[in-house]
Amino acid sequence: RRLSVEIERGIENEEFVPLFQPQVDAVTERVVGAEVLMRWQHPERGVLTPDQFLPMATRLALLPEIDRIIYRQGLRAAAEMERVGHGLPKISFNVGSAQIEDPGLISVSDLYELESTTVAFEILESVLVEEQSSNFRFQVDRLRDRGYRIEVDDFGSGHASVVGLMQLNPDAMKIDQRLIIPIISSARTRDLVRHIVGIGRSFGISVTAEGVETAEHAVILRELGCNTLQGFHYARPLNVVELLDMVEERG
Ligand code: G
Ligand code: G
Ligand code: MN
Ligand code: NA
Numbered sequence: 001r002r003l004s005v006e007i008e009r010g011i012e013n014e015e016f017v018p019l020f021q022p023q024v025d026a027v028t029e030r031v032v033g034a035e036v037l038m039r040w041q042h043p044e045r046g047v048l049t050p051d052q053f054l055p056m057a058t059r060l061a062l063l064p065e066i067d068r069i070i071y072r073q074g075l076r077a078a079a080e081m082e083r084v085g086h087g088l089p090k091i092s093f094n095v096g097s098a099q100i101e102d103p104g105l106i107s108v109s110d111l112y113e114l115e116s117t118t119v120a121f122e123i124l125e126s127v128l129v130e131e132q133s134s135n136f137r138f139q140v141d142r143l144r145d146r147g148y149r150i151e152v153d154d155f156g157s158g159h160a161s162v163v164g165l166m167q168l169n170p171d172a173m174k175i176d177q178r179l180i181i182p183i184i185s186s187a188r189t190r191d192l193v194r195h196i197v198g199i200g201r202s203f204g205i206s207v208t209a210e211g212v213e214t215a216e217h218a219v220i221l222r223e224l225g226c227n228t229l230q231g232f233h234y235a236r237p238l239n240v241v242e243l244l245d246m247v248e249e250r251g
Pocket of ligand 2: 094177230237
């Protein structure tokens, strides 16, 4: 397949690059972190988003190699921001379910020395419903012992498994944007989000809302008790120069 040959070439040429979507504190609206989102700067097809190549990369078992490129570049950007005095409190990486058990993940942050930036891994909620093997839990505990934060991504999009959440014992949950976007028009969804925030409270973990598209979303989510907000209302995924500008402006 042509795309597969192109992905391999893309890896060789480091055509995969990170963008950074800021996360802000729900109350102060100061930047508290950024999620790293990969893009493929394809020489002929332009900038491709993960939905256009992630399934194929996964099938070809090339996702770990792409992730390594993204992690290294993401950490390099975080280190550079620290160096110029505008370090991020946190930088978050998406990690495929299979990669959590990759023993190499533990040494990711050795790539760049970070002083004050916490590294977080986002694990999809959908993997939590599968039986969590003892090795999966062992690897997650190692990551935590190493000082990484563990966040559950797209909560509410899988089976909203509370048992899975209890077993993983994450530092934060991120509510799926498909539950957030409708809250301005649907009282029912608003109520649902209120209860999901309540689940987060019961676990004593931080709750992030994704898909915060308007000021109205932000007001409601603050009222519902979300701790952290992420979405187009604050910023789209940015390149490192734009991210630095935003951190300089907002702190
Ligand atoms: O920003 P965006 O629409 O492009 O991201 C879509 C999805 O692709 C994300 O929700 C995430 O699950 C996945 N994704 C984005 N960046 C990465 C990455 O660096 N590694 C992995 N494994 N998945 C990613
Ligand atoms: O990891 P995850 O699947 O949650 O990745 C987030 C995805 O959501 C990315 O593709 C990103 O571009 C997208 N996104 C981020 N903020 C918003 C938003 O406010 N609205 C919508 N519709 N999509 C968003
Ligand atoms: Mn994510
Ligand atoms: Na998400």
